Amino acid sequence: MTGMVRVATLNIWCRHGDWPARREVLRAEFARLQPDLIAVQETVVNGEYDQVRELLGDEYHLLHQGRRAREGVGCSIAARWEPQEVREVDHLVTDRVDPDDFPGRSTLAEFDTPVGRVLLAHHKPNWQVPYERERELQAVDAARAIEQAVAGRPDVHVVLAGDFDARPETASIRFWTGRQSLGDLSVNYQDAWEFAHRDEPGHTFTIENPLIVAEADWSRIPPRRIDYLMVRCDDRGPTLRINSCERLLAQPVDGVHASDHFGVIADLAG
Template sequence: MDGKIRVATLNVWGRHGDWTTRRRALRECFRSLHPDLVALQETIVDGTCDQVREIFGEDYHVLHQGRRTPVGLGCSIVSRWAPDRVEEIDLVVTGRVDAHDFPGRSTAAEFATELGPVLFVNHKPNWQVGYERERELQALEVARWIERLVEDRDDVHVVLGGDFDARPETASVRFLTGRQSLGGLSVSYQDVWEFARPGESGHTFTLDNPLIVMEADWARIPPRRIDYLMVRCDDRGPTLRIHSADRLADQLVDGTFGSDHFGVTADLGPVD
């Protein structure tokens, strides 16, 4: 896309369900999308399996999170460009964060793109519904970390994505989108869905996708929008123009969805 880049995020859901069928659906999804940068959560990478390569093949650069659970679960970044640098931050912020259940890290990679340097951050806080305190602390850690990474550089854009496991009205997301401060810090990231599709629910974890109850009882909570792409703001707004935002992997392929989550994708370009 001339003058634009396409970014995406999706929780892959490990090898749950019928992975062979889901893999075909995800391959078709990303083959049609032609993304430039993708944040993936809950990918399995171990001595026998690399789910990301199974989906994307060898056409992309792939970065895997360094620390994973004992079964190889963690996060990954997929890119058309080789990274200029890769950093990780620890998110084990309280004693309730169990590294055997949750990798407890976020990953950032900087890329030279046609829009200039882009720091792409894959953020995966805790998933438990009652752990908003941990998600607040994790959002605060990531926000402080990003500010250190960009070092007040005016030339670098930051795109923050992931499965945040938090609705837009929660404190962790309100903090990231500039609606409140946490721990004496305030930042502002523009939620691409809110910008491009104001008033639309955009649920990414919903009973519209029957896979969410296949291996756990998620029917007890209402539909939620918990997967995000956000663009860091300067004093007046996002440093990249948000041309569009769409849900991702929300269509059946061969009778199945690719994951228990729907993802998010956005086209970003320069500010005129």
């Protein structure tokens, strides 16, 4: 099957900072780029307000994680197509994981797309810098759930997306990219940025963006690449061709930075 799917991921930083100005930049850029599948983190959704709907309008089907932290903060998926199957994976893996601060779930959602059936795995592990053990356990839980979902279904493509809060050299990312096993499991996903840009750093969380010190001072942390799009591999490599991968909203628009993160956007072909 041929065809193309454009996938994006971005942490939109709730409604912090100048949300009305940031909202207009986000709206304009998503309208210009027209992604088909969007994984967004730190979205505010509660009984009175849906930040993703406010941002994207009625053009997309929306999926919001069932467990959300304070004020309705969590993760969401926007898709051109109606979801066919949806599963959520719990990530409350140790006593250090506070569900009031961290929703503790990943979402696996399947869609019929121009490249065939795609399972979008929206993964969001713990954000705290010292919590790599939690991120390792959460990666294994998510990967195991994905493997169970696609077992015996070689025609299903898996796209893994999200703010992983881990650098490429950490154990959790090395696990996802097939450089090491964790526990009794090994998997292999092709990091789209690495495929398209090789040794370019591609930082997505950096003090080059003034918003990371605006309300929560991250000025002591070095530049990091922590936001990812990946494609699950079969025996011969990624099951979708990575035609391109770029950072999303990595420059201000009329002086406005869209978020404290830069996102990632990729074109994937069948």
